[in-house]
Amino acid sequence: MPLTDPTRFVLVGTSHAGNVGAAARAMKVMGFSELVLVAPRFADVLVREETVAMASGAADILVRARIAATLTEALDGVSFACATAMTPRDFGPPTHAPRAMLPRLAAEGQQRLAFVFGSERYGLANEDVYRCHACVSIPTHTGYGSLNLAQAVQLIAYDWREALGGYAVRPRTAEAAPADVAAIQSLLEHWRRALVHIGHLDPAAPKKLVPRLNQALNRAVLTHDEVHLLRGIATSMLKR
Numbered sequence: 001m002p003l004t005d006p007t008r009f010v011l012v013g014t015s016h017a018g019n020v021g022a023a024a025r026a027m028k029v030m031g032f033s034e035l036v037l038v039a040p041r042f043a044d045v046l047v048r049e050e051t052v053a054m055a056s057g058a059a060d061i062l063v064r065a066r067i068a069a070t071l072t073e074a075l076d077g078v079s080f081a082c083a084t085a086m087t088p089r090d091f092g093p094p095t096h097a098p099r100a101m102l103p104r105l106a107a108e109g110q111q112r113l114a115f116v117f118g119s120e121r122y123g124l125a126n127e128d129v130y131r132c133h134a135c136v137s138i139p140t141h142t143g144y145g146s147l148n149l150a151q152a153v154q155l156i157a158y159d160w161r162e163a164l165g166g167y168a169v170r171p172r173t174a175e176a177a178p179a180d181v182a183a184i185q186s187l188l189e190h191w192r193r194a195l196v197h198i199g200h201l202d203p204a205a206p207k208k209l210v211p212r213l214n215q216a217l218n219r220a221v222l223t224h225d226e227v228h229l230l231r232g233i234a235t236s237m238l239k240r
Helices: 017-031 049-055 057-066 098-110 125-130 147-162 182-198 209-220 224-238
Strands: 009-014 032-039 066-068 081-082 112-116 135-137
Touching: 009 017, 017 032, 017 049, 017 057, 017 081, 017 147, 032 057, 081 098, 098 135, 098 147, 112 147, 112 182, 182 209, 182 224
Parallel strands: 009 032, 009 112, 032 066, 081 112, 081 135
Antiparallel strands: none
């Protein structure tokens, strides 16, 4: 297993091919790559059309994924296994909310961690939960807590990535520099003339309209493009 990805996602008894593909996509966007299926409903689930379609660019996860006959086989080499469950169990490993437990696991440096998810209809069997060191339960509304399998994988993958340090948000465009004082004053004069032209400003009794507009423009911290936009409006007002 690559050192950059010491995390395994295990899906037990999955019945819907689309969920396998969507789970692979959820893993990939969070930088995880190891997927193991335990006794899925369809033996060819990894190559089914619906699986590949729902993976949407994460076909490489499906290519590397493997199928195990039992959970014990799927957890081979894992040092810490986290079961997932909608509600806490009366018996078994302690149950935690993901954000209460995962940062601690990250700090401890667990080298071989697995998240284990049950089937869409029944979740994890008690016997499978007992094989795990801990149980994570995603907090949901008390009136309806049923999560789609792939959605649950996405939430856990996100919280685990955040616990590991997360990813920085990359801006799509460079941050625009604010317009300088001269540009703002030029805009202000342009608007003063436009407001006089349409009769909104009486030059004989201007009161504090222009200074107040100046303060509003300063608070807005306009960019040069925004200054040009507002000057274009003023130009249209002057043509009336």
